[in-house]
Every structure is written in structure tokens, then in C-alpha cells.
Amino acid sequence: MIKNKSTYILGIESSCDDTSASVICNGKILSNVVANQEIHAKYGGVVPELASRAHQQNIVPVIQQAIQQANIDKKDLNAIAFTRGPGLMGSLLVGTSFAKSLSLALNIPLIAVNHMQGHVLAHFIEDENQQKPPFPFLCLTISGGHTQIVKISDYFTMEVLGETLDDAVGEAYDKSAKILGLPYPGGPLVDKYARLGNPKAYKFTKPKVDGLNFSFSGLKTAILYFLQKQVKENPVFIEENLNDICASIQHTIVEILFDKIKLAVKETGIKHVAIAGGVSANSEIRKVLKETESKYGWTTYIPKFEFTTDNAAMIAIVGYLKFINNKYDTNKTSATARLKVNES
Amino acid sequence: MTKNYTLDELPKIASEVIKNAKNNVLLFYGSMGVGKTTLIKEIVKQLGVADNVSSPTFSLVNEYHTKNNEKVFHFDFYRINDEEEALDMGVEEYFYSNSWCLVEWPNKVENLLPLNAVTITITANENQLRTIELSNNE
Numbered sequence: 001m002i003k004n005k006s007t008y009i010l011g012i013e014s015s016c017d018d019t020s021a022s023v024i025c026n027g028k029i030l031s032n033v034v035a036n037q038e039i040h041a042k043y044g045g046v047v048p049e050l051a052s053r054a055h056q057q058n059i060v061p062v063i064q065q066a067i068q069q070a071n072i073d074k075k076d077l078n079a080i081a082f083t084r085g086p087g088l089m090g091s092l093l094v095g096t097s098f099a100k101s102l103s104l105a106l107n108i109p110l111i112a113v114n115h116m117q118g119h120v121l122a123h124f125i126e127d128e129n130q131q132k133p134p135f136p137f138l139c140l141t142i143s144g145g146h147t148q149i150v151k152i153s154d155y156f157t158m159e160v161l162g163e164t165l166d167d168a169v170g171e172a173y174d175k176s177a178k179i180l181g182l183p184y185p186g187g188p189l190v191d192k193y194a195r196l197g198n199p200k201a202y203k204f205t206k207p208k209v210d211g212l213n214f215s216f217s218g219l220k221t222a223i224l225y226f227l228q229k230q231v232k233e234n235p236v237f238i239e240e241n242l243n244d245i246c247a248s249i250q251h252t253i254v255e256i257l258f259d260k261i262k263l264a265v266k267e268t269g270i271k272h273v274a275i276a277g278g279v280s281a282n283s284e285i286r287k288v289l290k291e292t293e294s295k296y297g298w299t300t301y302i303p304k305f306e307f308t309t310d311n312a313a314m315i316a317i318v319g320y321l322k323f324i325n326n327k328y329d330t331n332k333t334s335a336t337a338r339l340k341v342n343e344s
Numbered sequence: 345m346t347k348n349y350t351l352d353e354l355p356k357i358a359s360e361v362i363k364n365a366k367n368n369v370l371l372f373y374g375s376m377g378v379g380k381t382t383l384i385k386e387i388v389k390q391l392g393v394a395d396n397v398s399s400p401t402f403s404l405v406n407e408y409h410t411k412n413n414e415k416v417f418h419f420d421f422y423r424i425n426d427e428e429e430a431l432d433m434g435v436e437e438y439f440y441s442n443s444w445c446l447v448e449w450p451n452k453v454e455n456l457l458p459l460n461a462v463t464i465t466i467t468a469n470e471n472q473l474r475t476i477e478l479s480n481n482e
Binding site (some may be wrong): 016053054086087088089090091143144163164165166167168170171174175178179184185217220221223224225337338 | 402
């Protein structure tokens with residue numbers, strides 16, 4: 001039920017490193033600002049990499065810019081949506097307090113959003129070039145901090161079918177890169193070199209994990225031992241074989257992911273498969289996912305890159321979906337560091 | 345306390361760490377892949393946490409709840425570049441909260457660590473064997 005012709009929602013995201021604000025109108029993005037160097041250049045000031053102090057410095061200019069870019073007045077807003085969790089407590093508190101204050105000042109509803117639901121529901125941002133998945137569908141959420149397979153039955157009914165028992169997939173990439181002497185975060189570099197190498201050059205054993213859960217920490221140790229042994233024989237082994245090593249690591253990681261997602265499709269009979277999260281920018285993951293369409297008859301959904309990393313547009317879209325379904329929160333709602341995907 | 349252990353002996357080692365530690369803040373030193381997170385998972389389980397314990401490298405801190413609703417904090421400062429970043433996330437509030445704090449890569453925040461925290465060093469030997477060294481700094 002849409003209450004106004006145009007429903008404007010402001011989304012605020014501050015769960016980890018980046019401060020972000022977005023305005024959407026009827027599910028369509030009008031602005032999506034993520035605090036970065038550009039903002040700092042515009043407003044002056046330093047760029048502390050992390051933490052709540054950075055959010056405190058960023059939140060006002062970021063929200064101002066999001067509202068300006070959307071070409072609206074803050075009085076046009078119908079509701080404020082913000083990330084309630086999961087995330088870093090200090091960082092969440094900044095967004096939560098600001099969202100509460102603004103909703104009170106403008107006298108409009110407050111909507112708390114689960115960050116993990118945001119990743120999944122980013123697929124419902126209105127875009128003529130993007131197809132929306134039908135319910136039920138499966139979503140593989142992969143990022144620096146998360147790896148999970150989620151079954152989505154409707155906008156607000158989600159179930160984790162499997163998740164990582166140790167390292168997240170983005171972390172597996174970054175730490176493998178570190179072992180290879182690449183700078184942190186080196187995941188994208190592994191992807192880059194892997195494209196030039198032979199994925200079958202070296203074989204790393206895949207972990208044996210029951211069900212739909214993942215494990216990546218054993219792979220890290222396996223790579224470490226393998227390289228230690230090789231470097232003993234040839235001190236420039238890594239430099240000489242970097243592309244092949246990266247390709248083999250990437251091949252193993254992607255296989256671990258797809259072994260489980262294939263099993264999830266088999267167990268649920270659901271053939272609509274989406275990916276979400278920052279690591280969904282990885283070229284091999286995209287390629288292999290796309291191949292499943294002709295190979296197994298799946299329909300796959302890959303979000304635009306800007307909606308995969310932490311951003312407020314995905315918070316705003318959840319806010320919009322909740323708004324049109326009359327799911328509001330009160331000022332009593334509080335930030336929480338722990339929040340499962342099925343909680344709100 | 346100094347002990348050698350294999351993966352199978354993790355439960356025993358974890359319970360000895362809990363028994364021998366005289367402070368709630370445990371600092372885990374050791375190179376990448378040596379098994380810090382793996383040992384912490386076992387310790388957290390024995391402290392009565394039923395949640396899945398995963399690596400907090402990206403999130404910096406994971407919060408777990410025990411059956412008695414006590415909090416256990418699991419830190420990873422691996423990706424921190426400057427101690428000020430840890431101060432900004434309120435690390436002192438966690439360290440002095442009297443809750444269990446299990447800390448990976450404590451060397452990144454050396455000046456912020458409580459002086460009486462327990463130091464645990466894990467090293468890898470031949471044949472997948474690990475050595476653990478625990479010292480109380482009273």
C-alpha cells in the first residue's frame with residue numbers, strides 16, 4: 001500500500017568503516033553517498049580510516065550531500081531508515097543516534113534495518129536494467145566479514161541455510177594475498193593475477209564441512225605450508241609463479257563456494273540464485289555463477305557493483321519496503337552488535 | 345604453562361588455558377595460520393557460548409553471549425594501522441569491562457593493553473604440532 005505518490009526514504013549506514021547516506025523515491029535511487037576522500041576534499045579534514053570518530057565527522061556532510069544530490073528538501077522525507085546492526089557498536093551508535101534525532105526533529109517514522117537483510121534486498125532497488133528475483137530465492141552473501149547462504153521466502157522472511165565457521169571468503173582472499181606478500185586488502189589483486197594464471201597449476205585440499213556451512217581457515221594454513229616448502233627449494237618461487245598461485249587459490253575458493261551453493265539448490269529445489277556483498281565483484285565468481293544458467297538451468301542475479309559493498313542505498317530500500325508494509329520502529333529501538341539475518 | 349599439542353588435543357588445551365588464566369583478558373600471539381582463531385573457538389565454546397564463532401578480522405570485534413548471558417568479546421586487530429583507531433572503537437571500555445576478552449594480533453595495540461593481561465604465544469613446530477606458552481602478568 002503506497003501512501004503518497006512519491007515516498008522518499010533516507011537511508012543511513014554506519015555499521016563498519018564507511019559512513020553512507022542515500023535517498024530513494026519509490027524504490028529508485030536518487031542519491032547514494034559513501035564517505036570517502038572526495039567528501040573530505042570537499043569539506044576539509046583528515047581521513048581516519050576507521051571507527052566512530054570518523055563517522056561523527058562524516059555523518060552530517062554525507063547526509064547533507066545525499067539530500068542535496070536527490071534534489072529534495074529534508075521536509076520531503078517520509079521516513080528515516082538506519083542500520084541497527086550487526087556491526088561495530090561505536091559506529092552503529094553514531095548512525096542510530098543521528099537517525100533518531102532526525103526522525104524526532106522532522107516528526108517522521110523511524111525504521112531500523114538489519115545490515116545483512118540490506119545486502120540481500122539490494123536486489124529490489126528499482127533499475128530497468130536489473131531483473132528482480134522472485135520468491136523464494138537463494139542469496140550467497142559474500143564479503144570481508146560474512147559468508148552465508150540465505151533462503152529468502154519474502155521480503156521479511158529469511159533463513160540462513162549455511163555460513164562460515166571461521167574466516168569469511170573476503171578474508172580468505174585478503175589473508176592469502178598477505179601470505180603472498182601482497183598489500184592488505186589484497187583480495188582484488190589475487191583476482192587480477194588469477195586471470196593470467198593456470199587455475200589447475202597447484203592443488204589445495206578443500207575443507208570437509210558438513211551441510212551447507214563453509215570453512216576457509218584451513219585453506220589459509222594449507223597455502224602457508226605449501227609456500228614455505230616451495231620457497232625453501234626456490235626462494236623466488238612466489239615471484240616466478242604468482243599468477244598460477246593466485247589462479248589456483250581463486251579456483252579453490254570458488255569451488256568451495258559453489259560446491260555448497262549447488263548443494264543448497266539441490267536441497268531446496270530453488271533455482272533462482274543471487275549474490276550479494278563486496279566479494280560478488282570478483283570476476284571468477286561472477287563468471288562461474290553466470291555459467292550455471294546454461295549448465296544447470298539456474299536464473300542468477302548479480303547486483304550492480306555500487307550496491308554490493310557497504311552502502312546506504314541497500315538500507316534505504318529495506319526502509320522503503322518496510323514503510324509500504326507499515327513496519328515502523330520507535331525511539332526505543334537500539335543499536336546491536338549482534339543481529340542474525342532473520343532478526344530485525 | 346608451556347605445552348605441545350595437536351589438533352585433537354584442543355579441548356584439553358582450551359580448558360587448561362581457562363583454568364590457568366588469572367585475568368579475563370587473554371592476548372594471543374602467533375603468526376598467521378598458526379591456529380589462534382581455532383583455539384579461541386574452543387575456549388569460547390567451553391565458556392558456555394553456543395553461537396558460531398567466526399573470525400572478527402573484518403568486524404574488529406565479535407560479541408558472544410554465554411548461556412548465563414555473560415558477554416565474551418573476541419578481537420582481531422590485524423587490519424588496524426594505528427592505535428588511535430582502536431581507541432576510537434572504545435577498546436578500553438571492552439578491556440576493563442570484566443568480561444572475557446580474547447585478543448588476536450595484540451601487538452597492533454601494544455600500548456593499550458592492560459598490564460595484567462594474560463599472554464599466550466602459539467608457535468608451529470614440525471609435523472603440525474603446536475606449542476603454547478601461557479604467562480600470567482600479575
